[in-house]
Amino acid sequence: MELLFLGTGAGVPGKRRNVTSIALKMLNERGAVWLIDCGEATQHQILHTSLKPRRIEKIFITHLHGDHLFGLPGLLGSRSFQGGTEPLTVYGPSGIRAFIETALLVSNTHLQYPLLIEEIQEGPVFEDSHMLVTAEKLDHGIDSYGYRFAEKEKPGELLVEKLREEGIPPGPVYKKIKEGQTVTLPDGRVIDPAPYTSGPQPGKIITVLGDTRQCESAVRLARNANVLVHEATFDAKSEKMARDYFHSTTKQAAETAERAGAKKLCLTHISSRYTKEEEQQLVKEAAERFPSVVIAHDFLEVAID
Structure with missing residues (x-):
């Protein structure tokens, strides 16, 4: 199980960072890939990886701002054009159905696979014998959700x-x-x-938050997570700006990770105002509070230990 960052920028695409999308690769576990968010040009980013659109089984949209959503119609169409026939489910806030159906209708796009659209509420949004996915609202001005992907307990090893x-x-x-x-x-x-047999093995937990200010629901979603993916649009000294724009700073992301008892923190949704050199300072700010931290960049792959 791995996280592959396809886009790690904030607001608009930059020269070094595309807008938000993350792939949760579960090829060994279920032969599938799940996407979290699908910003503009996500399908172009996929072309630079080994991912196959037909392997994408589910797409979880955190909120309906364009930098998390505008790549979705193109990806859905391309998946069909490239021979995808397996069902695909899109989860997202109220309004996601109208967005997708309108885009496909006015562009006369006909999909060759069953497309299911689930408008979510807080609580469990998907469960099977392998995974439980839950969502809670964050603090972002519009409905923005975080997702907790909890792998279920696995049988022990055979002796x-x-x-x-x-x-x-x-x-x-x-x-x-x-x-x-x-x-x-x-x-x-x-x-x-x-x-x-050895004792049962605990499942892995991955938490991916949409855009948000600091809030208690973020801590709950990230409780004991192996990896927490948290936006860090602003540096530590820009706390007022972060609050005004319903975003978080590096320090606030680290505080959430610490309070939740997460094992690893990945900073993403980085503003284009920061140069490559300045980004190292962003890491240092977070590490002062939570040492196990990395700053994501496009095509970074993180194994879920």
Whole structure:
């Protein structure tokens, strides 16, 4: 499981940073990619990566500002033109359905795959046997959501050497034991699976916040997250400007990560006012409060440890 940053700028595209989009790659876990936000030219950014649009299974839109949304109609159309036939679901605030349906209608774009559109509320927005995705509103002037992607607890590892030592031969029985089933061997032995598996492994947690001021819902969403992706549009000394524009500073992002007990902080949504050299100061400001921090750049890939 990895996060791939496709766009890390704020407001408008810059020479070094495109506007917001992040890919959550779960190719080993479910053979799929989920996108969080889809700013203008996201599909162009994808061309510089190994991602395949047909692998995109879900798209989660945090809010309806253009720098998080305007790339969506083009990507939906291209996915169809490039042979995508698997269903795709788009989640987002109220209004996302009208935006997508209007864009596809007036451009006469016909999709060759089922498109589902879910207008979300706070709380669980998706759940299956592998993942639980929850959303809460942030503080951004318009409805802006953060998403918590929580992988469910995974079965423990099979203790293969112990099985072999006790004369239990490999085969389908190993799979049943790993799945927690009691099995009866041909020689009559009844095998309780518990001694032959390690304890359950906790799932990973990734929190991606939309644009926001500091708020309690951001802390709740990021509680014990392996990775927190938090906007840091402004530097620490621009706190008033950040509040006026419903955004956060580097220091505020770090404070949220610390309060939430997150393990790693990724700063993104960086204003184009900051040069490449000045961006190192942004990292230093956050690191004074939360040492495990990186500043995202386009095409940065972060493994979820």
